[in-house]
Amino acid sequence: MTERLYWLDPYLQRFTATVIAFTEHNGQPAVILDRTAFYPTGGGQPHDRGALNGIPVVEVIEQDTDGAILHILARPLETREVEGHIDWERRFDHMQQHTGQHILSQAFLRITGAQTVSFHMGEEMITIDLDQIGFPPAVIEAVEGLANQVVLEDREVRTRFVEAEEVEGLGLRRPPKVEGRIRIVEVADFDRSACGGTHVRRTGEVGPIKIVKLERRGNETRVSFLCGWRALRDYWRKHRLLLESAGALSVGEAMLPEAVRALQEELKEARKALTALQELYLDLALPDLEQKVQPASFGEILVHLWPQLPSGLLPRLARRLSEGRPRLVVLASGGADGLLIVARGPGVPLDAREVLQRILQQLGREGGGGRPDYAQAPVPRVDLQALRRALGAAMG
Secondary structure (H helix, E strand, O other): OOEEHHHHOOOOOEEEEEEEEEEEEOOEEEEEEOEEOOOOOEOOEOOOOEEEOOEEEEEEEEOOOOOOEEEEEOOOOOOOEEEEEEOHHHHHHHHHHHHHHHHHHHHHHHHHOOOEEEEEEOOOOEEEEEOOOOOOHHHHHHHHHHHHHHHHOOOEEEEEEEOHHHHHHHOOOOOOOOOOOEEEEEEOOOEEEEOOOOOOOEHHHHOOEEEEEEEEEOOEEEEEEEEHHHHHHHHHHHHHHHHHHHHHOOOOHHHHHHHHHHHHHHHHHHHHHHHHHHHHHHHHHHHHHHOOOEEEOOEEEEEEEEOOOOOOHHHHHHHHHHOOOOEEEEEEEOOOOOEEEEEEOOOOOOOHHHHHHHHHHHHOOOOOEEEOOEEEEEOOOOOHHHHHHHHHHHHO
């Protein structure tokens, strides 16, 4: 059995050990050591990274069969005596996040009675799932306030092992998921939990705890939060965005919400005006387009190109020009949001999708789709002369 140095001293960054087994994992070289400071993935906490004799340790896992800790390496290790080095920045981040999770889970339990049913530590975000839903903003602020109060009080965080028969009288936040000797992590006079993860010695090292999002998932709530340096980096990023947004609108930070609401009202009025102008354009454009309709064996055909036109107008034009008559309509516009549309009216023995694909093939482009009576494809920045040639070749 590998001696777990990360339990004895989670602040240990360098150690020496002896290889007791050379092996492989999914085709990659791996070793088992007699002692290790590398934490394996488990309990919602990711594995440590670092190096053995300078060879990167890319993953650390605990084998289900015998509990051995497998160190998966970037390349083979050639000696039995090794010096290990832990990626301290990653380790300390995990210690901050995991200890912060214990504090936040207990804060939720004390204020709302909600129990944490699962925990996950990602590369960017930490989440806990609670067995309740419907937390008002004031309650979330109270939970967050209690958690940060415990951090600022700089309480001691202790770890110890107990026998299984001792667990019942300890008042653990949740029953342990393992049997035998149980490792207990205790935040002084606040939280006591069974946990095998790495933790800081005092709550002050956790740094700020910030809840950033709540999501309902059935009868549970997923709480996303950040601790320590992650929380501070998140604050830096959001504060920059706040200053940039306020500066762009030439208002103070406190006036930003009001300025955004005013912009939303202006946008709503502008959209109404745009819709009215588009309807006016349609009414003016339709008679002119009707003059360009040409006879065809199946009825009529209309082809028209615009150097640039809002793409939202083309579908409306195509439908109004093709509805209720045996007419094939091909419309296109250029520009960054260029669009090509093929629409057919009743009695036209052509599939709009096939006509569209013939045109696109001539252009050397792909994509698009639709129905037999209507199909479209984006053609951003299409050359109109090339499009005219492609139309002629496809329809000729």
